[in-house]
Amino acid sequence: MLSLIQRVTSASVTVDGASLGAIGPGLLALVGIEPGDGAAQVARMTGRLLGYRVFADDQGRMNRSLAETGGGLLLVSQFTLAADTRSGMRPGFSTAAAPAEAERIFDLLLQSCRENHPPGVETGRFGAHMVVSLANDGPVTFLLKA
Numbered sequence: 001m002l003s004l005i006q007r008v009t010s011a012s013v014t015v016d017g018a019s020l021g022a023i024g025p026g027l028l029a030l031v032g033i034e035p036g037d038g039a040a041q042v043a044r045m046t047g048r049l050l051g052y053r054v055f056a057d058d059q060g061r062m063n064r065s066l067a068e069t070g071g072g073l074l075l076v077s078q079f080t081l082a083a084d085t086r087s088g089m090r091p092g093f094s095t096a097a098a099p100a101e102a103e104r105i106f107d108l109l110l111q112s113c114r115e116n117h118p119p120g121v122e123t124g125r126f127g128a129h130m131v132v133s134l135a136n137d138g139p140v141t142f143l144l145k146a
Helices: 039-051 099-116
Strands: 002-015 018-023 026-032 062-064 072-077 121-123 131-145
Touching (some): 018 072, 026 039, 026 131, 039 099, 039 131, 072 099, 099 121
Parallel strands (some): 026 072, 072 121
Antiparallel strands (some): 002 131
């Protein structure tokens, strides 16, 4: 499981012009599911998303987590993160989980994050063509692996 996280001042996702999820200050997490991902990866990624220290403390250092700040979390499924880009000029997707399995694992991650982050977790629609808007704060962007 991969997650490209971005610290944001705001982020939102729309499908067919309808807003599905929006947050203020917090994290946007684009999530790619790989074959073999399961409960262990969900638990590890939940912990990393909520505990990774990317927010400023009183001295301006990245020393506070999403759990500490109480910010929003916007989870967006993005199978292209799991693409094989090692050769050629076109990505291959044999390294991404099959859609039905990926949706099941993504739903487990969403449920886990919602259970462990009461301030709020938003999402888009799995498999839909989504338009994601964000204001990256910093910019601060990290690739997390579980």
